Amino acid sequence: MTQARLLKIKSPLAKQLHEPGGRMVRDLERQADAALETHRDDAMAMVSGTLILLEELCAEAPDDAGPRVYELASSIVDLAGFFDTGPLFEAAYSLCDISDRMNQAETWHWPSIQVHAQALRLILAGGCRTGRTSDALLAGLRSIAQSR
Numbered sequence: 001m002t003q004a005r006l007l008k009i010k011s012p013l014a015k016q017l018h019e020p021g022g023r024m025v026r027d028l029e030r031q032a033d034a035a036l037e038t039h040r041d042d043a044m045a046m047v048s049g050t051l052i053l054l055e056e057l058c059a060e061a062p063d064d065a066g067p068r069v070y071e072l073a074s075s076i077v078d079l080a081g082f083f084d085t086g087p088l089f090e091a092a093y094s095l096c097d098i099s100d101r102m103n104q105a106e107t108w109h110w111p112s113i114q115v116h117a118q119a120l121r122l123i124l125a126g127g128c129r130t131g132r133t134s135d136a137l138l139a140g141l142r143s144i145a146q147s148r
Contacts, residue, residue: 087134
């Protein structure tokens, strides 16, 4: 019988990890954030376009729009989540939550959706800044969500 031999093979990546040099994770994160930030204006334009669709849906107020409202709100959450949009993300998430609960309960309340759409518009127009105004808007949205 022959004896088995164990061979340790070092991959090129393993070798590179042990070599000096390279970049620090914090530097890579900073570069990635800077590269992502170049897309912020386009993303906010897409959020604005999605918000226009939501506002049009609110104006029409069709009976079967629940899933569409959730879809539009989640689209805003998806886009806002890539950037520091503070209150915009929270307001869109609140709209997702409330529309999901309304869909599950099969009870729809358009004024709650319209208030969320108006708050989203105000937050977006204000540059997604956090402050007393956005805090008041978010507190109002929370109270609406609790009442539904």
